[in-house]
Every structure is written in structure tokens, then in C-alpha cells.
Amino acid sequence: MKITEFAKNMPESVDAVMILSEENRLYFTGFPSSDGCLLIARDRAVFFTDSRYIEAAAKSIAGCEIRESGDFTMQFTQLLAEWGVSRVGIEAERLTVSRFVQYQSRFSPVDFVADGEVDRLISAMRSVKSEEELACIETAQKIAEDAFAHILGFIAVGKTEREIALELDFYMLRRGAEAVSFETIAVSGANSSMPHGVPSQKKLAKGDLLTMDFGAVYKGYHSDMTRTVAIGCVDGGQREVYDIVLAAQKACLAGLREGLSCVDADALAREQIQNSGYGDNFSHGTGHGVGIEIHESPNLSPRSVATLARGNVVTVEPGIYLPGRFGVRIEDMAFITEGGCRNLTAAPKELLVL
Numbered sequence: 001m002k003i004t005e006f007a008k009n010m011p012e013s014v015d016a017v018m019i020l021s022e023e024n025r026l027y028f029t030g031f032p033s034s035d036g037c038l039l040i041a042r043d044r045a046v047f048f049t050d051s052r053y054i055e056a057a058a059k060s061i062a063g064c065e066i067r068e069s070g071d072f073t074m075q076f077t078q079l080l081a082e083w084g085v086s087r088v089g090i091e092a093e094r095l096t097v098s099r100f101v102q103y104q105s106r107f108s109p110v111d112f113v114a115d116g117e118v119d120r121l122i123s124a125m126r127s128v129k130s131e132e133e134l135a136c137i138e139t140a141q142k143i144a145e146d147a148f149a150h151i152l153g154f155i156a157v158g159k160t161e162r163e164i165a166l167e168l169d170f171y172m173l174r175r176g177a178e179a180v181s182f183e184t185i186a187v188s189g190a191n192s193s194m195p196h197g198v199p200s201q202k203k204l205a206k207g208d209l210l211t212m213d214f215g216a217v218y219k220g221y222h223s224d225m226t227r228t229v230a231i232g233c234v235d236g237g238q239r240e241v242y243d244i245v246l247a248a249q250k251a252c253l254a255g256l257r258e259g260l261s262c263v264d265a266d267a268l269a270r271e272q273i274q275n276s277g278y279g280d281n282f283s284h285g286t287g288h289g290v291g292i293e294i295h296e297s298p299n300l301s302p303r304s305v306a307t308l309a310r311g312n313v314v315t316v317e318p319g320i321y322l323p324g325r326f327g328v329r330i331e332d333m334a335f336i337t338e339g340g341c342r343n344l345t346a347a348p349k350e351l352l353v354l
């Protein structure tokens, strides 16, 4: 039970914690809603939501009391007094400054604590996936892989990048995704040298590389994958770069394990690319955590301070980008285990020439 676990580890500096963000409310309650406030004390918790959600919330949330919010200021003031709460931890990284200032005055003399401790604890908890969470991510990934298999038969000279992106999106949504993980990327030819380029009306042409970066959301959990394919034919330079990225990606997957620092995890891919002479053309981190949000802890980058833990789900997505020419990125998701990792991505990644 996530609320109980959080309550047990709650920062000593506070008597209770107020969870307002949609992502963290979903994480703790399993209940998606645009309105709500979860107050967690050491020995109890209450979830407030408005009349639109109250029936569904009462049915689906276990382990905390559910109350319909009316005059929230009055209700919350009463509750804080009843529970003897004088210091409330908040999500410093997610609450707006205006709301924070408003609460400080509205609920005075109760103090709202924005020291980042709540964020750090939640982020650490969220980075380690339970079996249920992993199952959702795996389902989301399966949907994306089915879309990839479908798109291979759809890709053809003359189709636009935008058509490719829309076809991936439509397929994932029809196949059971509740949303797409982010704006799908489909970039080809010279456009593929921009890691996060926007799909355009450019038509696929023979000799292009096409990079597709996409994912599905299932029960609130995201997936993320990237594949680069060749249209019609491939030249020696493109193949050389593809092989370097693929070797770096595989080397990183082979080395990930519990206890490895995220700087070292990043270096597993980065050093291979640097040694091949393309270090300056790999401008982003090797990977990131995935879960309720598409980018979460831990980050695999040269600046990361995290260490991999059993239960993390991270992407491994090195790339090489040659401005004005082309780019290659290959991305899988990995589940970190004691002695290694389990690749959650089964789609082929040898260079496909379509």
C-alpha cells in the first residue's frame, strides 16, 4: 500500500503531507481525476474530491477515507485542527507559487513546508516499480510494438512524416491506449538530425532514414520506444552510423544492473560513441525513468546523481545526429534487476530497409 509506505517514511519536519498534483494523486490512489487533494498523516489519510468524481472514487480507492469537497477552506481548516497538524509538507516542485502563497495565508497559522523533501521521497518511491506498475508499462509497450509492426507495412515513398505519426497514434489508440505518451516523432532525411523534430509535410524519399519515437499510455503508465528505418536503400555512411548506435545501445543494456551509478550507465553507451568519433553528435542523455510520467527518475546522464535500483524502468536511447544529413536513435525500455536488466522491448532493431 503506497499511502502506508509513504506515511511510514514521511519527513520528520512535517505532521502531514498534502498531495495536489494529478500525477502523484494517481500514484497514491490509483484513481485518475482532474480535481482532488490527498492529505496523508502518519496514521491516517483522507482524499477530497468534488461531486463529479465522488462516486467513482469511493468505489475504487482503498486504504483511505473519501470525502466530498464543498467549502474546502472550511473543511481543510477543521481537519487540520482535528488532527492537530501544524506543519504540512507540500510538493514544492509541482505546486504553483500563487497557490502556495494562498495556502500560507488562508490556513494560517498552519505552516506549509516547501523544502523539497516530499518531492524527493515520492520521486524515489515512484522510481521503483511494483509488479502491478510493471505490468501496466509492459501492456503499454506491447501496444506500441504492435503499432510498430503495423507501421512497417504502411511506410512507403511519398507518405508524409505527419501521416506516419498519425497512423502510429491512431493505431495505438484503437488498440487500447488511453492516450499517446507524448507527441509522436516521425522525422526523415535531413529532418532526422533533430532529436526532437516535429513531423512535417515532408514526403518520405528513397534513401532517407526515418526515425520514429513514440509510446502508449495504459492505466496511467507510459511506454517509450524509438526505431530508425531506411527507406528503399541505405548508403555506407548511414549504415556505419546505425551500427555504432546499435552497438552502443546493446553495450549499455548489457551493463545495466542494480547499484550501477547513472553516470556510469550513461557512459556505457557514450564511450562507445565517443570512441567511434561521434561524441559531439550525441547531445542528450542516454536514458530516463518511465512511469506515470514519460520522464521521471532516474536519469541516465553525465550529470545524474542517481544510482540504479532494482525495480527501476529506464530507457536506453543513444543517438548520433549529423546536422543537415541524417540522424539515428534506437530506444528500448529496461527493467533493472539484481544482476542485470530485463529488456521490455521485443521489436527488432537490426536496420530494416523498407
Ligand SMILES: [Mn+2]
Pocket: 224, 225, 288, 315, 317, 331
Ligand atoms: Mn525516451
